[in-house]
Structures are given as structure tokens and as C-alpha cells.
Amino acid sequence: MCTVCGCGDTENRGRPERHPRAHSHDHSHHSHDHSHDHSHDHSHGHAHHYGQTESGVTVAGFSQERLVQIEKSILSKNDGHAASNREWLAAHDLTALNLLSSPGAGKTTLLVETIRELAAILPVGVIEGDQETSNDADRILQSGASAIQINTGKGCHLDAHMIGHALGDLDVAPGGIVFVENVGNLVCPAMFDLGEHARVVILSVTEGEDKPIKYPDMFAAADLLLISKTDLLPYLDFSVAQAVEYARRVNPDVETIEVSAKQGVGMDSWIDWIMDRCVRTQPGRHTSGR
Numbered sequence: 001m002c003t004v005c006g007c008g009d010t011e012n013r014g015r016p017e018r019h020p021r022a023h024s025h026d027h028s029h030h031s032h033d034h035s036h037d038h039s040h041d042h043s044h045g046h047a048h049h050y051g052q053t054e055s056g057v058t059v060a061g062f063s064q065e066r067l068v069q070i071e072k073s074i075l076s077k078n079d080g081h082a083a084s085n086r087e088w089l090a091a092h093d094l095t096a097l098n099l100l101s102s103p104g105a106g107k108t109t110l111l112v113e114t115i116r117e118l119a120a121i122l123p124v125g126v127i128e129g130d131q132e133t134s135n136d137a138d139r140i141l142q143s144g145a146s147a148i149q150i151n152t153g154k155g156c157h158l159d160a161h162m163i164g165h166a167l168g169d170l171d172v173a174p175g176g177i178v179f180v181e182n183v184g185n186l187v188c189p190a191m192f193d194l195g196e197h198a199r200v201v202i203l204s205v206t207e208g209e210d211k212p213i214k215y216p217d218m219f220a221a222a223d224l225l226l227i228s229k230t231d232l233l234p235y236l237d238f239s240v241a242q243a244v245e246y247a248r249r250v251n252p253d254v255e256t257i258e259v260s261a262k263q264g265v266g267m268d269s270w271i272d273w274i275m276d277r278c279v280r281t282q283p284g285r286h287t288s289g290r
Helices: 064-091 107-118 137-143 160-169 214-221 230-235 240-250 267-279
Strands: 046-049 095-099 123-132 148-152 178-181 200-205 226-227 255-258
Touching: 064 095, 064 148, 064 160, 095 107, 107 123, 107 137, 107 178, 107 267, 123 160, 137 148, 148 160, 160 200, 200 214, 214 240, 226 240, 255 267
Parallel strands: 046 148, 095 178, 095 200, 123 148, 123 178, 200 226, 226 255
Antiparallel strands: none
């Protein structure tokens, strides 16, 4: 896994590098203190940076057993941070969704349209994950939601430790929702629990319908499969039915919704699904507000 691809153990690499719009945190500790002072203005957004230095991982000479031990150690630490994130979200009455896909599947465009739909219903915050740039976070901020950018550098996924620090800086009122737009990648992000309440995998019709069986771990972990860019179906050789059949081979319980953010198709079903998740995870919420 990431001990081979170069991500390594990001929390032991010292402090994140500064960004023109960012402040940094000390990531050398293992506990999360989320009691940040939110009295300052968050309208300008923040950014966190990880993985800017060489990983220092040398695979040559490592036995498979040793690599498996490292992988288990990394995931064990991550799971502890994920549990802390879940506790923090519950204490702040927030629902979190982890959005995953290949690069270019349309996550950010869908998210911008989703925020517009939700604007009058509940508070929204977004944690953006990319290797470089704050382009996506800038688009989210323009849509009116609170946003935090995490730049992973050489890292190919977000982990729970990164999310824990971003949650402390994200300005979302109780009863709201937090979307995590993960790094575009159908492999490593599947392994990392972020403390989210549900995972949503977005599969564009511009991709092959066999993605679910080529990357089964990602689709096996999904609560919802969103098939995006359906407005392009007349111009492509893509079978929605085949993609869904492949997804249910690896995950018989996965729900599916077909959407086109450009045309608004399927957006009502997607928003209803989100509101249903909020009802499930927020004890005080009894109606969808729609």
C-alpha cells in the first residue's frame, strides 16, 4: 500500500509547510484537541500541507512480512484518529460524507451544485484534498460554503489525522454536514477510515463500466455509488446497467443514483439521500427540511 507508493506515515514527518492562506499545526502528537477558537473569520479559507518532503521509505530489502507489519501499524494509528473524529463530529452534531473517485469524475462540480441545493436547508462545510493547488477549495468558497484545503504533496490519499486538524478549523454550525472531497484515486483512499458516516463513490460515464471489478476495495466500501455525467451517455459506449451489476458483484448492498450536475438530473434523489443520512446520524433531526 502506501509504504510502497511513497505516502508513508505522514504524521511523523513534522509540521505541514505554510501556504499563503494557511496556518500550520504541530502534527507530532497523536491526540486531537479540537477546542479551537472559532471567533476569527473563516471566510478566507485555510489550507493544510502534508507530504512535501521525501517519504524516506526504502522498499529494497524489505520482506513482505515487514511491509505488512508497517501497513497494519499505519492503519491502526489511522483508525484511532478516525474514532476521535467520530466523537468530535457527534459532539458537534455534524454528519460527514467521504466523496471518492478517479480524477476528473466530476466531484467538485457535483459538490458545487449540491451546496447550492442545500444552502437553504442546512450548514455545509467542505474539506478539499489535492496533492497541489487550492483550485477546488476556491470554487467551494465561491459557492458560499466554508472550506479547508489539504494539500498532500506526494501523498495519494487523505487520512484521519489530517481530517482531525481540518475539522478543528472548519466553521460549520451544529446540525450541518461536512463533505470530504478526497484525493482523486481509486486505490489508497479506500483503506483509510476518516471517521465519516458514509462513503460515496462517484463513477463518471466517461470511465469504463468495469471500474468496480478492477478496483473492488473502493466499491466494496461504498454506501452509495453515484454515476455522474449522465448527460454524456448519448455520446459514449457506457452501460449504466453493466456498471451497477459489476458494483453489486463486490457490494450487493450498495445504493445507486444516476446524476448529471450540468442538467440537474438525479439531484433531488441525491439531496434526499444526504438528508436521510443526516436524520440517521443527528439524533435531534426528525425531518428532512425539504
